[in-house]
Amino acid sequence: MSLNMIEIESLDMDGRGVGHLRNEDGSAGKVVFVEGALPGERVGYQTYRKKAQWEAATMLSIQRESALRVKPKCEYFGLCGGCAMQHLEPSAQVAVKQRVLEDNLWHIGRVRAETMLRPIYGPTWGYRYRARLSVNHVPKKGGVLVGFHEKKSRYITDMKTCEVLPPHVSKMLVPLRHLIESLSIVRQLPQIELAVGEDVTAMVLRIMAPLTAEDETELKAFADLHGVQWWLQTKGPETAVPFYPEVSTLHYALPEFGVKMPFKPTDFTQVNHHINRVMVARALRLLDVQPGERVADLFCGLGNFTLPLATQAREVVGIEGSTELTERALENAQVNGLAQKTQFSCRNLFEATAEDFVALGKFDRMLIDPPRDGAIAVCQALVGLRHSHPDMMPKRIVYVACSPSTLARDAGLLVQEGGYTLSYAGVVNMFPHTAHVESMAVFDLST
Known part of the structure; x- marks a missing residue:
């Protein structure tokens, strides 16, 4: 019995190789996802799950190997579910994630960034804090x-x-x-x-x-x-x-801003401290806050962005859906001597409305850092502001995303209905060797 062979064209969101079966006329047919395969490779595979539109398979052999394939450092790679991409050279992992971001922005949101940012990446081993x-x-x-x-x-x-x-x-x-x-x-x-x-x-x-x-x-x-x-x-x-x-x-410390962030071990904090420092610094540079401006930090958590922002803005309002978190964020602001320039509000941002933002007052700039579900209600509220109170819309938004698909969905709304331009976008490699894609986007209000 001959082995099924396939050409691998790309990687999917789970780090699997993506290929297509060929129709009789040579056109691309059913999609096959092959675990362990890399773009540019020709591999033998065995299907373990078959659907009408796709198949999932394991790789059995490599007939033509990618020049970007490397030997995994961890002896448990392939068995352990913690990593998915150790067999791919680290800089190529980042390039794959950048392509995932661009593809999502276009195919889901129908938007393209005017400028793609250089990826943020750093140490690839020993990073998971x-x-x-x-x-x-x-x-x-x-x-x-x-x-x-x-x-x-x-x-x-x-x-x-x-x-x-x-x-x-x-x-x-x-x-x-x-x-x-x-x-x-x-x-x-x-x-x-x-x-x-x-x-x-x-x-x-x-x-x-x-x-x-x-x-x-x-x-x-x-x-x-x-x-x-x-x-x-x-x-x-x-x-x-x-x-x-x-x-x-x-x-953990954000030394560029003189900020020290106390936290509990069960709190949500970023996994990769080195990348977090770089990410916060880039987000603030892109937001470009001026000393007299008022800024909103949505989904603020313990104040990872709020407190650095408070070193630059006239006032920062951190908004989060948990009273405990907003109280803890205020304590962190007090520890860092920034309480006078910050205030925190407990609101369910998944039900945000234009009226909520009117009540909060005008924000010159806004940072959004939502969970995987994204910030669709916030974006819809901003669209509502465009129709009811256009003078209250923030002129620049920096959106930090842990899901490229929900970022793309929200970006489409902000651009097509909210009057914003997607000025910049780029990936943040918070989780090397995994298929997890963090990213950052900048939206400017069109004049």
Whole structure:
């Protein structure tokens, strides 16, 4: 039986090679997504899922190899679901993501940027300062496993190191396995949340049963030996509390703006601190805030953009859907001596209206940093402002996106109905070796 062969044309959003079966007349037919294949390669494949319009397949052989193929650094690549693109040269990964962004902007939003920004990228290994590690006791595999799930599986990868975690955390994976094996609640500890700050490494144990005195002694000894801070979480993230030692405080720094950001290990913060610094600096340069201007920071979180903006603007209003987050953001502003130039408002931005923005007052400029769902209601509200209060529309918007498809959808609305021009767009490689695409876009109000 002959092997199915296919030419790979591109990569999809999950890092799979994309090819087309050929019709009898030679035209492109059904799409085939081939895991592990790269653009320019001719590969043999086996289909494991077949639909009317597409097939999903695994690569069995390479007849013609891409010059951009490299040997994965991690021995668990291909099994572990944490990375999808280690087999592709890092700068080529960035180029693929830039193409994904451009394709989404055009095919979904029907817009093109006047200028494509240079991609933001940095260290490709040891960058992941946040992670959720799964834990399971598997006697057949020698005891406790700690790590990421296998691809398309509920099983945990039997991993002893991880190249994308900071080296000191990677070295702790095996000691963590031995520690958890020694605890009385070994079967009631499903995950560990990792958060690395400037000088503190915190680990949150999700515990389903109380610790014994012996458990506490083991945890304290591990903390002293490996320099970590333990937190305990009994239910949801809001129940996480420091256990040992209690005096250390997590924070990350934005030194260009003199800002220090305290956070809890269960808070949302950017995974890649190095890229976050560069991203914040570029966003502020592009927003080009003048000293007398009033700025809105939508989906502000703990103030990652709000506080740097407050060093430049007359006033910054941070808006977020959680009272706890806005209160914490205000505390961070106070810590940094920026409370007089900031105010925070708790509003559901997924239900934002033009009337909401009228009530908040005129903003000269706006930064939008939404979750994966995007900011469609905000963009619709801005379109509404164009019709009801055009003098209140911000003249420049910087949109930081973690989903190119929702950015494209929102960009189409801002350009085609909101009276904005898409001046700049570019990718931010926050997650090297994954197919995750972060991006940044700049919209200017047309005159």
